[in-house]
Amino acid sequence: MDELTLIGIGTGNPDHLTQQGIAAIRATDLILIPRKGDDKADLADLRREICARVLEDDSRIVEFDLPVRDASGDYLSGVSDWHDAIATAWSDAAATHPGARSVALLIWGDPSLYDSSLRIAGRLSPAPDITVVPGITALQALCAAHRIPLNEVGAPFLVTTGRRLREGGWPTGVDTVAVMLDGGCAFQTLDPAGLSIWWGAYLGMNNEITFSGPLADTGPRIIDAREQARAAHGWIMDIYLLRRAAT
Incomplete structure (x- = not known):
């Protein structure tokens, strides 16, 4: 993973996706879609719908199970451990396509507002070049x-x-x-x-x-x-x- 693009996709309406976001999705080698369990299948479904609108096929999509945060102990420590686990999940998902040099994640809302994707990206090793595409916030x-x-x-x-x-x-x-x-x-x-x-x-x-x-x-x-x-x-x-x- 040489390049990582975090694409803000808005709050649930596929029409929130910007032209910049569309171009970024089409330009990347691989799109990672997190699964958060059956109860939150709507969130993965929206990402799939966006990709179906933008891409000609789904061969560049890789889904992975998002780790669950342990809420039993100290809040900040639990979040830090959770972010480490998510960074590992991103790397493992990307590694299933070793030829993919550029990877994208579709971020609910915007990556800059109460979203941890940028902090998680900072835990990746080796560190990729990061691009942020802003999105409509909640x-x-x-x-x-x-x-x-x-x-x-x-x-x-x-x-x-x-x-x-x-x-x-x-x-x-x-x-x-x-x-x-x-x-x-x-x-x-x-x-x-x-x-x-x-x-x-x-x-x-x-x-x-x-x-x-x-x-x-x-x-x-x-x-x-x-x-x-x-x-x-x-x-x-x-x-x-x-x-x-x-x-």
Whole structure:
């Protein structure tokens, strides 16, 4: 593997793929597609659909089973070990085609925003030349779905995780917070007074779900909808924006 291209493919709509992304897929020797188990088969299916649209055949596609993170111990140590295992899985998958010098991965959303593909790529040895093709992020798709701007006029915003929001509470210095990677609805830990929420799941996909409104009223609806959707599909990817009324 002399060259590795990380191609952002958007949040679930094959039309999110850019012309740059299409050219990168066609130019690479090998495309790696991770399998995350039957419950998340939709994620691999989307990647297959994109490749079917762009490529004349599937001879350059290699699928591999994505390692599972051990969540029983320290979070950061567990993530580090997991990233090592994924880097090994990438190398092993690429090695099945020893003549392939350029390899690509189709990255959900964008490789630069709460995605670890660049950090994992840094663990490859020998290190390949890395190219990044940007994609539409879940944050962009959320704002588009709700037809809202991300920031207030001249005001900052913060992008964080559910774990950080739950442990640290509302961040200082901002009235707008975008929350990603939240499997436990951390907004429940906040005082809802004066807070509004814009939430979306499966953004860009046919089964997209959105809710918005005052957190006090909308939060319980989101929790119920989230549980039902996860039970129906076996997985869920969601994101939300919280905004505090100016004081």
